[in-house]
Amino acid sequence: MSYDTVVVGAGILGCALAHRLAATGRRVALLDRGMVGSGCSARAGAIASPLVRDDRLRAMSARSRQWYAEYRLRRPGAPLRSLPALFLCAADRQDALRERCAEPLCPAPDTALPEWVNRTGATVLLGGPRALHGQVADLCRALIAEPAVDVYECTPVDRWSGGNGGFVVELADGRGLDVPELVLAKGAWLESEDLPPGWEPPRTKKIVSYVLALPASPADPLVHLADHEAFLLPRPERGEWWLSITSPDWGILPQDGPAAGPGDLRIARAVLERYAPHALSALRGSSVHCDSYSPGGGPEVVAAPGRPLVVHGGSGSGFRYAPAAAEAALDALGAFAVRPAGTGRTT
Numbered sequence: 001m002s003y004d005t006v007v008v009g010a011g012i013l014g015c016a017l018a019h020r021l022a023a024t025g026r027r028v029a030l031l032d033r034g035m036v037g038s039g040c041s042a043r044a045g046a047i048a049s050p051l052v053r054d055d056r057l058r059a060m061s062a063r064s065r066q067w068y069a070e071y072r073l074r075r076p077g078a079p080l081r082s083l084p085a086l087f088l089c090a091a092d093r094q095d096a097l098r099e100r101c102a103e104p105l106c107p108a109p110d111t112a113l114p115e116w117v118n119r120t121g122a123t124v125l126l127g128g129p130r131a132l133h134g135q136v137a138d139l140c141r142a143l144i145a146e147p148a149v150d151v152y153e154c155t156p157v158d159r160w161s162g163g164n165g166g167f168v169v170e171l172a173d174g175r176g177l178d179v180p181e182l183v184l185a186k187g188a189w190l191e192s193e194d195l196p197p198g199w200e201p202p203r204t205k206k207i208v209s210y211v212l213a214l215p216a217s218p219a220d221p222l223v224h225l226a227d228h229e230a231f232l233l234p235r236p237e238r239g240e241w242w243l244s245i246t247s248p249d250w251g252i253l254p255q256d257g258p259a260a261g262p263g264d265l266r267i268a269r270a271v272l273e274r275y276a277p278h279a280l281s282a283l284r285g286s287s288v289h290c291d292s293y294s295p296g297g298g299p300e301v302v303a304a305p306g307r308p309l310v311v312h313g314g315s316g317s318g319f320r321y322a323p324a325a326a327e328a329a330l331d332a333l334g335a336f337a338v339r340p341a342g343t344g345r346t347t
């Protein structure tokens with residue numbers, strides 16, 4: 001079989017890119033050491049939040065939201081839904097929150113909150129643009145259901161070699177793929193040697209969401225707890241809520257078997273004690289993985305002549321920025337690839 005491009009890693013970044021590569025007329029092999037969407041993407045209770053921290057991410061966020069909106073129109077059954085978003089924050093921090101929000105925020109009535117969430121003392125409640133929730137593992141599969149994409153699951157890539165004339169990708173079962181374009185979208189599995197010389201090794205961090213056994217309906221809002229970088233997400237499709245917290249644990253790798261630790265539980269309990277004490281008894285298990293984090297705080301495309309293109313740095317927001325990251329990767333492939341179309345082959 002001949003391919004124009006091999007993409008290693010079928011998480012949301014690899015799948016979004018494979019989808020776009022197929023639309024350019026390329027024949028794509030998408031390889032994953034596990035199943036499609038089985039890495040960090042499998043564990044995400046992911047939202048595309050309207051909060052951004054700088055102009056680059058603001059532009060990536062806006063582009064991605066637009067792309068997802070268009071995709072939903074093309075594929076009405078896509079595992080994406082929009083939901084109302086509310087923001088709780090301390091009164092003296094609301095100006096900073098408004099600045100971080102991509103669209104204007106305005107006061108919201110307390111009745112908009114689920115009855116088990118409190119607006120405590122000095123906290124203001126704001127409403128704003130709707131948020132987008134994606135069932136990321138399902139979205140990965142939907143994106144790559146393209147005739148031009150061949151998927152190889154449970155196919156670890158042991159190593160790659162090559163450069164300006166093309167690449168050889170060695171699979172664990174001894175096969176080799178000879179291909180003009182190679183993209184590495186390995187998430188937290190990315191290694192230093194995948195990056196061009198001189199690049200900092202990728203940093204990784206744990207991401208944790210706790211499950212709350214509370215009934216959720218499609219009309220329930222997402223509640224951002226902005227002072228804690230946390231949010232409450234209704235998951236009506238699972239009949240529960242998720243409390244997403246910011247875990248402080250850096251340096252966690254997939255092979256460590258990431259799990260919520262006592263520090264994560266302390267944070268989750270403190271957030272609930274403040275905003276939803278009645279939900280403490282509904283605290284159940286968690287959904288945890290680690291992600292690769294870029295210095296800039298969002299997906300990063302690393303392109304250098306004679307090297308595989310690297311797309312990484314979901315930075316806890318890989319779903320949110322995946323369409324914009326895929327576009328940046330396509331641009332970079334245009335700039336760097338040696339692409340005599342269709343000469344890649346399997347040996």
Ligand SMILES: Cc1cc2nc3c(=O)[nH]c(=O)nc-3n(C[C@H](O)[C@H](O)[C@H](O)COP(=O)(O)OP(=O)(O)OC[C@H]3O[C@@H](n4cnc5c(N)ncnc54)[C@H](O)[C@@H]3O)c2cc1C
Binds near residue numbers: 038155185320
């Ligand atoms: C609990 C939780 C909540 C989250 N909430 C949000 C949110 O609200 N919004 C948001 O945008 N994001 C959120 N995220 C983060 C988001 O899920 C990640 O940023 C995103 O999934 C990263 O995608 P990825 O494709 O880079 O990595 P992954 O999904 O990890 O994919 C990488 C893939 O590469 C494969 N791979 C690695 N090495 C090899 C190899 N040698 N050979 C073959 N295959 C290989 C792996 O098997 C894996 O499938 C959350 C994550 C978690 C865990």
